[in-house]
Amino acid sequence: MSKVILTVDDNPQKITRSVVDYLVENKIPAVLFIVGEDAEKDRESVLYAIRKGFIIGNHSYSHPRFSELTFEECVQEIEKTETVIESLYEEAGIERPVKLFRFPYIDKGESRSEEHKKRIQEYLRTHGFGKLNDSEIKAPGYYRNGWNKDVDLTFSFDCIEYLVRPGKKKFSEIMERLHTGHPEMESNVLTDESTNLVLIHSHDKTEAMEKDYFKKIVGEMIKSGVEFVEPLFT
Numbered sequence: 499m500s501k502v503i504l505t506v507d508d509n510p511q512k513i514t515r516s517v518v519d520y521l522v523e524n525k526i527p528a529v530l531f532i533v534g535e536d537a538e539k540d541r542e543s544v545l546y547a548i549r550k551g552f553i554i555g556n557h558s559y560s561h562p563r564f565s566e567l568t569f570e571e572c573v574q575e576i577e578k579t580e581t582v583i584e585s586l587y588e589e590a591g592i593e594r595p596v597k598l599f600r601f602p603y604i605d606k607g608e609s610r611s612e613e614h615k616k617r618i619q620e621y622l623r624t625h626g627f628g629k630l631n632d633s634e635i636k637a638p639g640y641y642r643n644g645w646n647k648d649v650d651l652t653f654s655f656d657c658i659e660y661l662v663r664p665g666k667k668k669f670s671e672i673m674e675r676l677h678t679g680h681p682e683m684e685s686n687v688l689t690d691e692s693t694n695l696v697l698i699h700s701h702d703k704t705e706a707m708e709k710d711y712f713k714k715i716v717g718e719m720i721k722s723g724v725e726f727v728e729p730l731f732t
Contacts, residue, residue, distance in 0.1 A: 500686075501634070501693040502719060503729045504528040505651060507557055507600065510536055510543035511702045517712050518547045526716070526726040528552055529651070530700075531600045534559035534579030541586060548590040553729075554583055555598035555651070564601055565609035569617050572607065576621075596628040596731050600651045622649040628731035636692035639683030653697035655680045655687045657715055660699050662707045669708040676718050688722040 506517060509532045521528055530544075530552050537544050548554060558564075559578040567575065576599060587594040599622055601607075608615040629649050632640070637654035645652040658675065661667040679686035687694050704711050719726075 499723065499725055500688055500690050501725045501727050502687060503630070503693060503695045504716070504726055505531065505555075505600070505653070505695065505697055507531045507697060507699045508533060508536075508561070509547070509557075509700045510540045511700050513702055513705050513712070514540075514543045514700050515546055517700050518550050518552065520713055520716070521552070522550050524716075524720060527728045528726075529555050529598060529729060531555040531557035531598075531651075532579070532583070533557050533561050533602075534575075534582045537579075537582050537586065541589070544586050545590050548586060548592055553595055553598065554586065555600060556580060556583060557600050558602050561602040563603055563605040563609075564607040564618065565605050565614070567607075567610075569614060569621075572618050573621060597626050598651060598731070599627050599649070604652055606648065606650065619649055630695070631730040631732055632695065634693035635695055636690065637680075637683045637685035637694065639680075639685065640695075651695065653695050654683050655685045655694045655696045656683075657696065657698040659704055659711055659715060660701055662704050662711065669711060669714075672711075672715065673718060676715070676722075687719060688724065693727065 504526060506528055509530045530547050532544055532554055556579045558575040564572050606615045607618050627649050630651055632646055635654050640654045659672050662669050676688055685694055687696055
């Protein structure tokens with residue numbers, strides 16, 4: 499049976515609460531990665547998710563490409579959002595279970611230099627960020643990319659629903675891809691006899707293009723018998 503660790507990027511947005519409610523209704527655990535500056539503008543939506551039992555992860559403060567930043571700027575992006583997350587958990591009165599980080603655009607800094615990437619990974623490793631127990635992920639592309647060795651969370655299947663825009667992808671192509679698979683990763687979220695780390699976004703722009711897109715994508719997984727599992731961290 500296919501298993502899924504679900505992660506949702508770019509929170510909070512206007513649809514974040516409806517996403518949370520849908521996940522709660524269907525008893526689906528998920529990690530919600532937040533953008534710090536957006537969370538400062540809409541603390542209530544993030545507090546809502548925390549109080550509903552979801553793990554909140556760090557997705558940087560302003561959503562930049564880390565290859566375009568200095569190391570010091572990268573650290574600032576991470577730490578500013580850490581301050582936001584800590585204050586949200588404190589306000590919610592809930593102990594933070596784990597520190598998690600995902601790079602915007604999955605840009606780990608390697609385009610600037612391999613040394614730049616290594617410095618950021620070492621920062622994450624020495625500042626208490628948790629690493630996903632990814633031993634059940636079998637997608638060949640995940641290992642080709644070396645993501646199993648990194649501290650940050652990436653994915654083994656990207657829903658690419660953020661490409662549902664004029665002149666880009668049709669929503670029907672996104673739904674079809676659930677069945678045909680992610681070619682670069684050699685993964686299929688509906689049929690793999692292993693676990694997939696799935697990336698989907700909470701985007702108001704996508705919602706404007708395709709109403710209830712989140713429910714339709716995750717609902718197709720539910721209909722296909724996918725088991726949504728709690729992530730474990732080391």
